[in-house]
Amino acid sequence: MKLILIVDDEVDLTTAYSLLFQLHGYETMTAANGREALDVIARRRPDLVLSDLMMPVMDGVELSRRLRNDEATASIPIxxxxxxxxxxxxxxxxxxxxxxxxxxxxxxxxxxxALLPD
Incomplete structure (x- = not known):
């Protein structure tokens, strides 16, 4: 089962997305901002990151930059x-x-x- 990390500061959205993706056969994890997402990824590497752009602490642009600049996470689709x-x-x-x-x-x-073929 493919693992999607959903990153958004709107808890209702992350909850709804998580449930919908689970209904379509994906496993999910959530984070409220980019900093929290990096902590989550350090514990368990997702197959894909779905992130909001505007968030407190660390936005989606900075999160994606950091993921791409780290050899361990550079290949994760974002x-x-x-x-x-x-x-x-x-x-x-x-x-x-x-x-x-x-x-x-x-x-x-x-x-x-399209980014996570079976």
Missing amino acids: ILMSAAPERHTLSDRNFDALILKPARFQTMLEKIR
Whole structure:
């Protein structure tokens, strides 16, 4: 079973996403920000990271940069989500896909399946 780490400071969203992904055959873990996500990843490496862009403590841009710059995590697929991507500098492309919020669950599932083939 593929493991998805869901990173978002909105607890209701992480809970809903987690339940929906579990219903579609994925195992999930959650974190409230990038710093917490790094701690979670240090304990158990996910197959994919789905992260919000705007979060306190450490945002999704910094999280993706750190994951890509670490040999142990550089190959983990990263999907960033944002309602306002224009507020961020995304030119470094340290992620594999960007999803605009509010996102349809089917869109998220399609991106995940494309990055995590069976």
